[in-house]
Each structure stands twice: as C-alpha cells, then as structure tokens.
Amino acid sequence: MGIKLNIKSCSFNNEQIIILESQFLLKLTLEIMFFSHRIIFLISFIFLSNIANAQLIPFRNGEIWGAIDREENEVIPFNYDEVSFFSEGTYLVRIKNTYGLMDEKGKYILQCENDGIIPFSENHVQVIKDGKSGLFTLKGKEVLPISYQGLRYLKDVDLIEMRQQKKYGVVDFDGKEIIKLYFDGIRVVDEERFIVRESGKYMLIDRSMQSISKEYFNDLIPLEDDYFLLRNNQLWGCIDRDGNQIIPVVYDQILKTEDGFFQVRKENAFGLYTVEGNELLFPEFETPIFVFDTESIWAKSRGEWKEVQKETAKQRSLEFTKIDTLRTYIRASDEEGMLIFDKNQKQIFEKKYHEVRPYNSKVFAVQMNKKWAFVNFEGEELSDFIYDEIYHLKDKRSSSYRTSADFDRVWDRPFNEKKQKKPSLKDHEMIGKVRIGTNWALVNGDGELLTDAIFDEIGLVSDQSPIWYKQNGRYGAMDLQGYRLLDPIYESVEWNVERKVFKIETSKKIGWSDKNGKQLVAPKYENLSWEGGDQHLLVKQEGKWGMVNLEGKTVIPIELDRLFGWEDYVMGVKENKVILFSNNGETLVPRKYDGIELLKNAQGKVIKDFLVVRNGYAKGVINKAGKEIVPVQFDIIYYSEGGLVKAEKSGQAGYLDTLGNVYYVE
Numbered sequence: 001m002g003i004k005l006n007i008k009s010c011s012f013n014n015e016q017i018i019i020l021e022s023q024f025l026l027k028l029t030l031e032i033m034f035f036s037h038r039i040i041f042l043i044s045f046i047f048l049s050n051i052a053n054a055q056l057i058p059f060r061n062g063e064i065w066g067a068i069d070r071e072e073n074e075v076i077p078f079n080y081d082e083v084s085f086f087s088e089g090t091y092l093v094r095i096k097n098t099y100g101l102m103d104e105k106g107k108y109i110l111q112c113e114n115d116g117i118i119p120f121s122e123n124h125v126q127v128i129k130d131g132k133s134g135l136f137t138l139k140g141k142e143v144l145p146i147s148y149q150g151l152r153y154l155k156d157v158d159l160i161e162m163r164q165q166k167k168y169g170v171v172d173f174d175g176k177e178i179i180k181l182y183f184d185g186i187r188v189v190d191e192e193r194f195i196v197r198e199s200g201k202y203m204l205i206d207r208s209m210q211s212i213s214k215e216y217f218n219d220l221i222p223l224e225d226d227y228f229l230l231r232n233n234q235l236w237g238c239i240d241r242d243g244n245q246i247i248p249v250v251y252d253q254i255l256k257t258e259d260g261f262f263q264v265r266k267e268n269a270f271g272l273y274t275v276e277g278n279e280l281l282f283p284e285f286e287t288p289i290f291v292f293d294t295e296s297i298w299a300k301s302r303g304e305w306k307e308v309q310k311e312t313a314k315q316r317s318l319e320f321t322k323i324d325t326l327r328t329y330i331r332a333s334d335e336e337g338m339l340i341f342d343k344n345q346k347q348i349f350e351k352k353y354h355e356v357r358p359y360n361s362k363v364f365a366v367q368m369n370k371k372w373a374f375v376n377f378e379g380e381e382l383s384d385f386i387y388d389e390i391y392h393l394k395d396k397r398s399s400s401y402r403t404s405a406d407f408d409r410v411w412d413r414p415f416n417e418k419k420q421k422k423p424s425l426k427d428h429e430m431i432g433k434v435r436i437g438t439n440w441a442l443v444n445g446d447g448e449l450l451t452d453a454i455f456d457e458i459g460l461v462s463d464q465s466p467i468w469y470k471q472n473g474r475y476g477a478m479d480l481q482g483y484r485l486l487d488p489i490y491e492s493v494e495w496n497v498e499r500k501v502f503k504i505e506t507s508k509k510i511g512w513s514d515k516n517g518k519q520l521v522a523p524k525y526e527n528l529s530w531e532g533g534d535q536h537l538l539v540k541q542e543g544k545w546g547m548v549n550l551e552g553k554t555v556i557p558i559e560l561d562r563l564f565g566w567e568d569y570v571m572g573v574k575e576n577k578v579i580l581f582s583n584n585g586e587t588l589v590p591r592k593y594d595g596i597e598l599l600k601n602a603q604g605k606v607i608k609d610f611l612v613v614r615n616g617y618a619k620g621v622i623n624k625a626g627k628e629i630v631p632v633q634f635d636i637i638y639y640s641e642g643g644l645v646k647a648e649k650s651g652q653a654g655y656l657d658t659l660g661n662v663y664y665v666e
Helices: none
Strands: 010-012 015-017 025-035 038-047 057-061 064-068 074-080 082-087 090-095 098-103 108-114 116-121 124-129 132-137 142-148 150-154 159-164 167-171 177-183 185-188 193-198 201-206 219-222 227-232 235-240 245-251 253-256 261-266 269-274 279-291 296-301 304-309 315-317 322-326 329-334 337-341 355-358 363-368 371-376 389-392 432-436 439-443 457-460 467-471 474-478 483-490 492-496 501-506 509-514 519-525 527-529 536-541 544-549 554-560 562-566 569-574 577-581 587-593 595-600 606-615 618-623 628-634 636-639 645-649 652-656
Touching (some): 057 082, 074 082, 074 090, 090 108, 116 150, 124 142, 142 159, 159 177, 177 185, 201 219, 227 245, 235 253, 245 261, 322 355, 337 355, 439 457, 509 527, 519 536, 527 562, 536 562, 544 562, 554 562, 554 569, 577 595, 587 606, 618 636, 628 636
Antiparallel strands (some): 025 038, 057 064, 082 090, 132 142, 167 177, 185 193, 193 201, 235 245, 253 261, 279 296, 296 304, 304 315, 322 329, 363 371, 389 432, 432 439, 467 474, 474 483, 492 501, 536 544, 544 554, 577 587, 595 606, 636 645
C-alpha cells in the first residue's frame, strides 16, 4: 500500500524534475522516464521502522526547502535555503549563512540566527555565533552562554573543557564549575584528578581545586598504577595518586621496572625503591639489578657481584663472574660452570654444565663438552649427552620455525609400531627436536625420542599445527606424537586450519588430503586458493578457474578467466564481464556488468547488503541477492544519511530507497 505525495516540480535547464529528498528512508528506487525534454524522478521509498513512527521528509521545491509529514502536511514551512536531518527528532535549517534547529513539530529549538550548530555530545549541541561558542541541550536549554572561544568534550570523564583568551577551565553538563577558567592547559588524569599548567609549570590538583602535588614542577608525568614522576630543573622524583612522596626529587633518572620497583640513577650509579617508597639499594650499583622474592637482591658494584639484604642493606660478595636472566630464572656462572636459580632463590641443579636454557615449563636443555642433554628441575638427567642441538619447536631461533602457512593438531599412524595417547592441548608447549649428526628426531616434553633421527629437518608452523618434516629432500607430515600422516613424497606440504586439510604438491600439480592423510583429490591442479569459503577451494586447471568442494566435486565450472574471494562473495571474470557468486557457488549476479564495487558513504564506510554495479561509466545498485534496485544509469552513487542511497546524473541528485513496499510520487 502506498501514499501519494503531491509535490510541486522544479525546473533545471528546461527539464522538469520532481525530486524527493528524505534522510529518514532506508533506500529509494529511482526510475527515470524520458518524455522528450521532461525527466520525472519517480521515487519509491520505504521507512526504516514502522510507518506510523516515520519522521519528517525534508525536500526542496524549486530553490526553497521545507519538510512535510507522511500525510503530506507541511510541518517546516518552505522558507529555507536548506533543511536537513540533524539527529532523531531535530532538523537543521539554514537561511543564507545563518542556522537554526527545529523539532519534528516545526517549532524552533534554536532560532535561525547562528553561524553554526554542530553536534557536541549525545544530548548537546555546540552553537557558534560571531566567533564565540556556547552549549545547549537538544531541547534548547542553555548550558553555557555563547561567550567562549572554544569548547571540547572530555568524553572519558563526561565533562566540558572551555577556552577563553588562551585560558582553560572545566565544567560539568549542569554548568557547574569544576576547574576555574584560569590555567594555560589542563590534562585529565581521571574523574578526580587533573594536571594543570601555569606559566610553563605543572601541578596535580583534585576536583575541588586542591593541590595534590603541593607545588608546581617543570614536568609531571602520570604512570600506570597511579604514580606520577616529577621534575624540578633536571632532577626527578615520584609521588603517588594522593600526593605522598615515594622518591625525593634528587635523581637524574627514574624508571619503573616490570617487577614492580623503581630504579633510580644518580650520575652513573643505580639504586632501587619499592612502590611504597622504601629505599632497597642506595645508588652505588651497576645495572642490571636482580630482585628475588626472598630478602635478597643481586647487584654489581665496582666490578663485583654482591648479595644485598633488603631489610638491613647488609652485603656479601658472590662468587659469580656473570649473572643474567633466562626467561623467569636467573642464570649465574663462573669458570667452573653455570647455575640456575628461581625467583625464590632456589638452586635448580649442581654447577657442572657449560650452557643451560629452559626447554619447557619442567625441563632444561643443558650442555657439557659440546653435547646436549635434558635435565628436570630436580637435577635428574633424563637423557645421555648425545645431541648436537636441542630446540623447542616453537623457538624462533630454530631455522625450522616457519610462518608462511597455518597448521593444526592431528594424529594418525606412527613411525614406530606402538600407538601412543592422543596429544593434549598443551603438547605444543612440550614438543621439540634434537639433532644427531646431520639428522633430526622428534622429542616429547620429557626429552624422550618419539622418532628416530632420520629427518633432514623438522618444523612447526603455528601453535595449532601438525609437524612437517623433510626426508630425502621430500616433504611429509606427522602429528605431535610422531605418527606419520603424509609420506615424504611431496615437493611441498601446507596445512589449512579452517578446512583441516593438507595442500600437497608434486610434479608442479596440486591436490589435497584430509587431516588423517587420506588423499581427497590427487595432485592435478595448476593452482589453488583458500578464498572460497570454509568448505570450498578455488582451483586452476588448463588456464581456467573454478570452485570445487573438499571432495573435489565441481561447484563453479572451471571456465573463468579469473576467480577470487571478495568480501563475503566469490568474484569471477569471463571475457571482461564479472559474475558474482555466493561462497556456496550460487550465482548472485550473472555475467552482465563490467564491474562491481562496495557501496560506501561519503566518508568511505562500507554499507553492507548492497553493491554498486557498473557498465562503462554508468552505475546502479543491487541487493545481496543480486536484484537490481537502482538502474545502471547514474554518474555517482553513494550511501547518504538516514539510510538513503544518493544518485547523481548530469549534476542532478535524488535519494533512493531499496526495499519492498512502494510509496509513489506523482
């Protein structure tokens, strides 16, 4: 059912045009009927919500604008140079260069006497007049008079910053003063704290204008966890959020460490403070400084490592020549060997290894006499010293760690005879490889061999992947327990996470196998793309492209010049015309257009469910089912405000709706 809107026409270049411009309609279908020199825009439109709740329809009659309701009643009189939608239930009107705001009953909210009206917050507008700004509600209530040089919405704390003669202040949305209009600059810390600048210096104040930092500083920098660094001249200190001194302003540098301490520097010596302000180390040490969870700190002073007691500052010399961190451990060494300590200062094993590094969360890799073995946290040696190299498969220092493809976890038959349990979700954290001579083997989290050392290389691509291997120059795949999934007969092997299939290649032909290594399609294609949805693949054969499912059944005939995934579709090209398919291979748009583009608004944002089609330079609009909504005959098409498509032809424009129920314009 429809309503008839009797709208007077207007003339441009001796061509009579009827244009309905509405910014509250979802889409418009614009049909052009040619009668000699007469062009009539028949504009069909649908309201976004229930028709009974429809808002006003701004449109132009000749050179003047107004707005009517859906019963054709004039609500905003045709007295304006422009009428446009502003926000729900409000309309911006313009006469020459002055602006006003009206409600949906045609009554003024703000008189048409302002230089500008712009959105400020959800329920407020900034009004500009004679170079000054004020703030009003959408009901027209004044919050701030039009007397300020600038206003800024402090969204994080829901306050307003105002500027007047290079001075700044803060008020709330009731107009209540929070910070007086006095300072050279204001930075919001949180709802209760602000950093203010005056004469090039900074002070921390609260919401009641009381000083927290007690005085002004040359610099005042907020840190995480509610601490603030202070600088006077070239010296730094620190306070907490309540202004309590944590570190006096006497240091050349202050850094907050990852383990929750403040490291201070005085000239070239370093010290340490707790976040409560307790001095743990007087500045006389070198960096780095190691802090245990016990009462001890290890630090180096005058070339010698020392242990310092946190409470008493008592020092004793350490026998180590080198101390550094190793993940969550502290590694200490001297000429006799290397030791590992945890954060509780517990020694992990005796000092006899020449190199130590964590293998996983429960095992270390250790080296002695240029050979490697595995040792657990109790110091028990889990293997003989027979390995030339040990790597965790996730260790990027290993040349076998690749990032060019995605893999997933799978399991099947073993290289050895005994079937082991399926790997757990954490097994990727445990699996590694060892080298004996020139060959590699797979090992588990306890350092036990899962395979013999028979591989040229072993690698892992991602956290969710089977393992690829290379043997005698060819590639295969195995699972996390060493069970063979693919024999080493391929030039390349790649895993796809979404489809859980292997891409296999031999003799420059491509096929694929399932997660258990069962061949689904023998290598026969020249190329393969994963862009066809979760259950489909794009394939190339004899120079042409098509789409098949995982079992190899043809979904899109292999006859296209090009085929590629595009947004939520599959796009094909044949003889310079495009064809649009769904990800299931259904033809949405037959071969009839030169091009298909995304529908965007004036700011470049993509509008879903509709596409722009092109033949030559002429453009139209189709919906996601491929139905032509806007005829292909316009120069410019883009999405406008209020759910409309704006179409331009020969300099003239109309707004278009796209859905079912039609309301005719005569």
